[in-house]
Amino acid sequence: MENAELFWERHYRTRRTWDAHVNPLLAETATPLPPGAALDLGCGAGGDTIWLARRGWHVTAVDISTTAVEQVRERARELGFADRVATEQHDLSRSFPDGEFDLISAQYFQTPFPLLRDQVLRTAARALRPGGLLLIVDHGSTAPWSWNQDPDIHFPTPTEIAAELDLDPERWPVLRADMPHRLATGPAGETATVIDNVLIVQRTAGTE
Ligand SMILES: C[S@@+](CC[C@H](N)C(=O)[O-])C[C@H]1O[C@@H](n2cnc3c(N)ncnc32)[C@H](O)[C@@H]1O
Numbered sequence: 001m002e003n004a005e006l007f008w009e010r011h012y013r014t015r016r017t018w019d020a021h022v023n024p025l026l027a028e029t030a031t032p033l034p035p036g037a038a039l040d041l042g043c044g045a046g047g048d049t050i051w052l053a054r055r056g057w058h059v060t061a062v063d064i065s066t067t068a069v070e071q072v073r074e075r076a077r078e079l080g081f082a083d084r085v086a087t088e089q090h091d092l093s094r095s096f097p098d099g100e101f102d103l104i105s106a107q108y109f110q111t112p113f114p115l116l117r118d119q120v121l122r123t124a125a126r127a128l129r130p131g132g133l134l135l136i137v138d139h140g141s142t143a144p145w146s147w148n149q150d151p152d153i154h155f156p157t158p159t160e161i162a163a164e165l166d167l168d169p170e171r172w173p174v175l176r177a178d179m180p181h182r183l184a185t186g187p188a189g190e191t192a193t194v195i196d197n198v199l200i201v202q203r204t205a206g207t208e
Pocket of ligand 1: 004008023041042043044045062063064065068090091092093106107108109110111115
């Protein structure tokens, strides 16, 4: 069986990424915030990274796919945001970028391969600056065009995700845990209503 890196490399080598759009829940969450330092976990085609950089954020964009992070770096350079976008290739199960962040976003950080996701997201919570937000958005339903059409799939609810993270609620209180619906557009322009599972925790001011 191929490994995760090869799988995602092939995905990004065969996909046109220049039209990547921002994820709606990232835009909704970040719009009221003052620009600061952001970390985009599993940045993929970089729609969120570019959106944040355009608004003055300094973004570290991380993905297991070297092709993905190279494309994001190139796109940032072409758009004139090279000074606000740092790209790093990591298998986040093995390594995590240095730094502290005001916003850490994990948008659909899901993969068909084993991933120590809870460990990665706990590390992310610890990398927040006081007052910083960790935004986790997962699929809560299967879109008709998704690669995963397993009828028995269980998407962890936001409450289950929070329980798995097992963060001290005094230091990382939950600001949002819900499952909004949205109209999504597939690769061929088709539309369908999908569910997102959303969890936001905030690192309280003054914690170490
Ligand atoms: C479902 S895609 C989501 C991409 C992007 N965040 C978006 O919203 O379009 C999952 C992303 O996680 C990345 N990924 C999967 N496993 C990873 C790992 N172990 N370490 C780092 N990135 C990983 C993939 O390469 C892919 O870009």
